[in-house]
Amino acid sequence: MAQIDTLFLYNNHEVLRFSDLVVGEGVQANQFCIRHGDRAALIDPGGDLTYTPLTIALSRRISLDGLDYILASHQDPDIIASLPRWLMHTRSQVVVSRFMASNRACRLWVAMVRKLGPRMIVPQHGGYFAGEQVGHFLDWLAALECGVDLLDSQSYRLPVSEQDLTFNKCI
Template sequence: MAQVDILFKEGEHEVLRFADLVVGEGVQANQFCIRRHERAALIDPGGDLTYTPLNIALSRLIKLEGLEYILASHQDPDIIASLPRWLMHTRCQVVVSRLWSRFLPHLASSYVTGKMGEALQSRILGIADRGKVLPFGDSELWVLPAHFLHSVGNFSFYDPISRILFSGDIGASLGGEEGEVTDFSDHIHSMAGFHRRYMASNRACRLWVSMVRKLGPAKIVPQHGGYFAGAQVGRFLDWLAELDCGVDLLAEDDYRLPAESALDLRVV
């Protein structure tokens, strides 16, 4: 049975993390579920590798007919490739950047599109760049801008009850701590290479950090690797705000013609 980490529980509100549904295949990924009374929201559910074990694990914990939202931080396969199966087998709405809402139906087979017809597109809720507040029973879920970190249409999600910020690829780590990060200095090496390549620029990082500081989240939980709580939240934000990444690191030498080509490409 898959291990379920309880990140928050108070009365009828809980936040769950699934970190080990698939072992030895692809990049480690976390999936998250927020449950409030009979309603549930699933965050970054992953692709076909995770669909069956996640569906089984969730079925033991919630009633799938109460799954109201699937929240997709962006369009990558490890985020949302399982979309057609969730749409076929639940009544959920899929929340994603408006930039990607017209692309997601391409993930579906002709069988799924034929079965669902126009209902497929109507179940995808495209969110404008500024984000949105989603009703969630007697509470809310916040969709917050995180564009270019790394996708051009990218969101973080915030649960104001637990004060947990679901940051997608921001804060992701490969090979470091997979639970709560306890030694931030040691954890940096597992984040640095990924962030320097996948995050667009320091400007985007600083703007996101400035927004997040106003929230004061209790935890920041990325899609890959460990998560930050308590004092480690501030340490992570400080680190990210100072990080040179993406286009900051580009030079003319990064855009050059292949020297090993035998063809003469000179313009006559």
């Protein structure tokens, strides 16, 4: 059964997390909604298995006519496979965010986020970070090697041994 957590609520502004939408073998992911007044944005709408339960849960909190944007953090099926259905049944515009291509991208993002002084960070999968955990998470992310940082000489080697190359040169 879908779980809805209110992560932030102030005046007419609300941030919701939807979880436990998939039953069985499907990939669990968090979906989010940011609502301000009667306008809203859906973040990471999920895979095909999440569409119906998320639509039901979301429509209990907002009017789907007020869903202006769908934001996708990346292109994995558990994040955007349901996107065509959302676009067919709402007037939403789609926005795709940046890819963390290297540690430098992570450090720049962390520096930007630290200026906001977040009290909570909620990732795509699993629970969320609050209080002291936010700083620990940002420290970890600032040190994370990812993308092109993981490339080394083994990533760019011929699929044959040097002995085979020497033999081929002699022929």
